[in-house]
Amino acid sequence: MTAFASAANAESSQGSATNVNTIENAANVLEQLISHLDTVIPEILENEGGVRRVPPASKEVVAKLPVITLTEEILAKLGSDAECAICKENLAAGDNMQELPCKHISSPCLKPWLDEHNSCPICRYELQTDDHDYESWKEREKGLKKREKVLKMLFVVVNTCMCNCVDHWSY
Numbered sequence: 049m050t051a052f053a054s055a056a057n058a059e060s061s062q063g064s065a066t067n068v069n070t071i072e073n074a075a076n077v078l079e080q081l082i083s084h085l086d087t088v089i090p091e092i093l094e095n096e097g098g099v100r101r102v103p104p105a106s107k108e109v110v111a112k113l114p115v116i117t118l119t120e121e122i123l124a125k126l127g128s129d130a131e132c133a134i135c136k137e138n139l140a141a142g143d144n145m146q147e148l149p150c151k152h153i154s155s156p157c158l159k160p161w162l163d164e165h166n167s168c169p170i171c172r173y174e175l176q177t178d179d180h181d182y183e184s185w186k187e188r189e190k191g192l193k194k195r196e197k198v199l200k201m202l203f204v205v206v207n208t209c210m211c212n213c214v215d216h217w218s219y
């Protein structure tokens with residue numbers, strides 16, 4: 049972040065009216081970005097490389113999930129072949145379902161599932177966990193993903209010739 053900021057500042061402080069200078073500056077920024085990538089990429093690899101044990105969903109969060117008792121009406125909406133996403137048993141009226149924040153409802157099998165997993169068995173929506181390490185890792189992952197996106201965008205911008213052609217300026 050700071051390296052990008054200083055690269056961007058260097059760019060704007062040298063800012064000149066002519067296109068040639070702008071392109072030169074852009075090349076400098078690109079160079080600085082590339083050199084910074086050396087530190088960013090191992091950081092990303094390090095984070096994604098290791099197989100991370102995903103902790104179970106927070107007991108407190110699971111306990112607060114709303115419970116819906118399956119009625120014939122809901123069952124009709126789900127379709128006659130509605131089945132448990134976990135054990136594949138057919139659902140029946142009277143089953144107690146729990147509603148996840150992603151709006152998927154799941155059968156009584158959900159509880160034991162969430163004792164071991166932290167995600168919706170249908171769409172993989174992740175519930176909060178009690179594991180602070182995992183939660184802060186997840187936050188960090190999000191930040192890295194964002195940074196990766198910004199980097200990719202910058203590459204596109206810097207790689208574009210000022211006359212908007214693709215011939216004059218390509219790596």
Ligand SMILES: [Zn+2]
Binds near residue numbers: 133134137
């Ligand atoms: Zn089941």
Ligand SMILES: [Zn+2]
Binds near residue numbers: 168169173
């Ligand atoms: Zn879901």
